[in-house]
Amino acid sequence: MDLIDPETLKAIQSIWAQIEIFFRSMVLPSRLWQFAIILGCLGIAHLGRMWLAPKVDDWARQHELSTRQMRAAILLRKRIRGMIFVVLAWISVFVLSEMSSFYSRRFLVDLAATLVTAWLVVGLITRLINNRFLRRIVTWGAWIYVTLHYLGFADEAASILDGAAIDLGGFRLSALAVLKALALTALLIAGARIVTGRATARIRGNEDISPSMAELVIKVMQVVFYGAAFFIGLKSVGFDLTGLAVLSGAIGVGLGFGLQKVVSNLVSGVIILLDKSIKPGDVISLGETFGWINSLGARYVSVVTRDGKEYLIPNEDLITGQVVNWSHSDEFVRIDLTFGTSYHDDPHEVRALAVSAAQSVPRVLKSRPAVCHITGFGESSVDYVLRFWIEDPVEGLTNVRGAVYLALWDAFHANGISIPFPQREVRVLGGSRLDVTASGENPQAGS
Known part of the structure; x- marks a missing residue:
C-alpha cells in the first residue's frame, strides 16, 4: 500500500513545479526591477512609520480618549507601515499600468499590493473577535488562505489536505474537513459572541426587566447561540452528529456521577434565577458572610463584603442553607x-x-x-x-x-444618665490570716 495516494502526489508535484517556475522567473530583468520597486515602497513605508508613530502617540496623550478610541489608535499605530506600503504599491501599479511599455511587467508589484491589502483587511476584520486565542487562530488561518489563493496554490493545497484522511466506520475524515470545521465554527462562535455581547448590554440596560430575569435570559441566549454555532459548524462540513449524540450521551452518564456537585450548582443557579429569591444588588447574610450580591454565575454567586473581600458561594449553598436577604421584598x-x-x-x-x-x-x-x-x-x-x-x-x-x-x-x-458596669469589692475581715509566698520562704502575717 502506498503511503501517499496518487492524487495527493500529483498535487504535490504540481505545486513544486509551479514553485520552480516562479523562482526561475525571478531572475529575469523585468522581475528584478519590480523587486526594486517593492523594496523601495517597503523602505519608504518603514521611514514613514518612524515619523508618524511618535505623532500618533503625542496626539493620543493630548486628548482624553475613551477605551474604544484608544484601541483604535493603537490598532492604527501598529499598521502604519502596512497602510503606507499599500498606498505606495497601488500608486506604483497605477503608474505602471498607464505606461504601455510596462503594462505587462507589473505582476510582482500588483501581487505584493494585493497580498498586503488582503492581510490588512483580514487583520482589521478579525479585531471584532474579542477572544485573543480565537482571534489568532482565525487571523492566521485567513492569512494562509488568502496567500495561497493569490499565489495560485489554493486548489493544490486543498487537494493535498483532502488526501490526508482517515476512514472512521464509513465516515471519511480529512484534514481539509477538519480545517473547514474549525474555521467555520470559529467564525460562528465569534459572531455569536458579538451578538450575545450586544444583546447582554441591551438586556441589562432595560429597566423593565428584573435583574434575575435578565440574567436568566442572558444565560439561555448564550447556551442557544454558542450551541447552535458549534453544531452548525460541524454539520456544515459533513460531520455525522448522530454518532456524536450517542457518544455525548455515554460521556454524560459517566460524568454525571463524578460531577454531581457541579450539576447541582448549575441546576441551583437556574432555580435561583427563576424564583427570584436573590438578585444582583441584594444584601444577604449566609453564616459569617455579610455583603451584597455582585453577580450571579452559572456555578456560584459573587458576594462582596464591606471590607472588599469577594466570596464565591456555590449556588447549592444558597438553595439548601438558611439565607438572610435583607432586601428581598423591600429595602427597609x-x-x-x-x-x-x-x-x-x-x-x-x-x-x-x-x-x-x-x-x-x-x-x-x-x-x-x-x-x-x-x-x-x-x-x-x-x-x-x-x-x-x-x-x-x-x-x-x-x-x-x-x-x-x-x-x-x-x-x-x-443629661447625667449613667451606664453602669459590674464592680467587685474585696474585703479582708479582722482576725483572718494572709499567707504570702516569696523566694521559697513562707512568712505569715496577721491582719
Whole structure:
C-alpha cells in the first residue's frame, strides 16, 4: 500500500513545479526591477512609520480618549507601515499600468499590493473577535488562505489536505474537513459572541426587566447561540452528529456521577434565577458572610463584603442553607440595640433620650418611628432595647449601629444618665490570716 495516494502526489508535484517556475522567473530583468520597486515602497513605508508613530502617540496623550478610541489608535499605530506600503504599491501599479511599455511587467508589484491589502483587511476584520486565542487562530488561518489563493496554490493545497484522511466506520475524515470545521465554527462562535455581547448590554440596560430575569435570559441566549454555532459548524462540513449524540450521551452518564456537585450548582443557579429569591444588588447574610450580591454565575454567586473581600458561594449553598436577604421584598431593615442604665435614672427620660438620639443619625429613617422598651431589671442596670429602621443596608450595618451608640453616649452624658458596669469589692475581715509566698520562704502575717 502506498503511503501517499496518487492524487495527493500529483498535487504535490504540481505545486513544486509551479514553485520552480516562479523562482526561475525571478531572475529575469523585468522581475528584478519590480523587486526594486517593492523594496523601495517597503523602505519608504518603514521611514514613514518612524515619523508618524511618535505623532500618533503625542496626539493620543493630548486628548482624553475613551477605551474604544484608544484601541483604535493603537490598532492604527501598529499598521502604519502596512497602510503606507499599500498606498505606495497601488500608486506604483497605477503608474505602471498607464505606461504601455510596462503594462505587462507589473505582476510582482500588483501581487505584493494585493497580498498586503488582503492581510490588512483580514487583520482589521478579525479585531471584532474579542477572544485573543480565537482571534489568532482565525487571523492566521485567513492569512494562509488568502496567500495561497493569490499565489495560485489554493486548489493544490486543498487537494493535498483532502488526501490526508482517515476512514472512521464509513465516515471519511480529512484534514481539509477538519480545517473547514474549525474555521467555520470559529467564525460562528465569534459572531455569536458579538451578538450575545450586544444583546447582554441591551438586556441589562432595560429597566423593565428584573435583574434575575435578565440574567436568566442572558444565560439561555448564550447556551442557544454558542450551541447552535458549534453544531452548525460541524454539520456544515459533513460531520455525522448522530454518532456524536450517542457518544455525548455515554460521556454524560459517566460524568454525571463524578460531577454531581457541579450539576447541582448549575441546576441551583437556574432555580435561583427563576424564583427570584436573590438578585444582583441584594444584601444577604449566609453564616459569617455579610455583603451584597455582585453577580450571579452559572456555578456560584459573587458576594462582596464591606471590607472588599469577594466570596464565591456555590449556588447549592444558597438553595439548601438558611439565607438572610435583607432586601428581598423591600429595602427597609430594622435594627435592635441593647443597653442598660443605672437604677437611679428615670426610665421615662431614658426612653425619650434614646429615641431622640437614634433619630439624630442621618441614616435612621424618620418616616418609621424609633421605639425604646424596657426588657428587664438586671443585676446592676435597667435593660433596654432600642429599635429603629434604615433603608440602605448595602451601606453597612455595623457603621450605623456605631453611630447610634455614639449618639446615645453623647445624649446620656449631656443629661447625667449613667451606664453602669459590674464592680467587685474585696474585703479582708479582722482576725483572718494572709499567707504570702516569696523566694521559697513562707512568712505569715496577721491582719
